[in-house]
Amino acid sequence: MNLSVAHLGPPGTYAEAAALAYVNWLTRETGQQSLLCPYPSIAQTIKAAAQAQAHLAVVPMENSVEGSVTMTMDTLWQLSGLQIQQALVMPISHALLSKATKIGDIRTVYSHPQALAQCQGWLEKFMPSVQLVPMNATTEALHYLEEDYKAAAIASSRAAQLYNLPILACPINDYPDNYTRFWVLSLEPSPGGSHTSLAFSVPANVPGALVKPLQLFASRGMNLSRIESRPTKRSLGDYLFFIDIEADARQPSVQSAITELTKYTETLKIFGSYSVVSV
Known part of the structure; x- marks a missing residue:
């Protein structure tokens, strides 16, 4: 039976490219064949895996320029049962696609908000007067370009x-070292690896509410490679925290820290331990 792999569509997105890289690796390693399944949003992609509509979901988690993808974080927190199988780090190179004869003719540029932000400096320099229109995916608006010769989209060369x-210009991202980290999610247990991701909320926004949980890892010599807050959406100033630890949750020291962490947290979610690979 083929594995179904959900990703952000339409075809040609960077998420699809990451999904292709993962399934090609999976085929080489295990011989398992896979079927790519595009979804119209990141949230729907994640929910497809959480509701067993797809075996796996490949979603963007963090960009080296623009930071975390908040939709991924918020949706993962809201759902239960999903575990990270692997992290994929992929270089991102943006191109300006259009049927306009020259850049000066373009009046509107479409793309995903992350792509627009990653090209903000280039757009301000070469296209300061264009209207920027955010879309659910970098390829969502490409069909507009067939008829509107004053429109453009930021997407990949593959798209x-x-x-x-x-392609009128490429690359147009502001920083050449532009990488996105994707997570491969599934209802299957995580396989273990060099990194562990978790998230938690604290009982009350009081002094030391975050310090105590962090000290648990520092006292055991564990490095935190990422810590980020997101609003709980319950009240202003109420936050939950996402943490990446450079250690495997199966290690006794990590298990001890997580056990003690429950004393200081209101809700604790362990997203699993996994390896990080470049694609």
């Missing part, structure tokens, strides 16, 4: 090939 669209 230009898939949709037979000209």
Whole structure:
């Protein structure tokens, strides 16, 4: 039976490229065949795996320029049961796609908010007067370009090939070292690895509410490679925290820290331990 792998669509997105890289690796390692399943949003992609509509979901988690993808974080917190199978780090190179004869003719640029933000400096320099329109995916608006010669989209060079669209400029991202980390999610137990991700809320917003949980890891010599807050959406100033630990949750020291962590947290979710690979 083929594995179904959910990702943000339409075809040609960076999430699809990450999903392709993962399933190609899976085929080489295990011989398992996979079927890619595009979804119209990151939230729906994650829910497809959480509701067993797909075996796996590949979603963007963090960009080296623009930071975390909040939709991924918020949706993962709201759902239960999903575990990280692997993290994929992929270089991102943005291109300007359009049927306009020259950049000066373009009046509107479409793309995902992350892509627009990653190209903000270039757009301000070369296209300061264009209207920027955020979309659910980098490829969502490509069909507009067939008829509107004053429109453009920021997407990948692969998307230009898939949709037979000209590239007017590439790369246009502000920083050459532009990487996105994707998570492979599943209802299956996590396999273990070099990193562990978790999230928690604290009982009350009082002094020391965050310090005590963090000291549990510092006292055991564990490095935190990421810590980020997100609003709980219950009240202003009420936050939950996402943490990445450079250790495997199966290690006794990590298990001890997590056990003690429950004393200081209101809700604690362990998303599993996994390896990080470059694709």
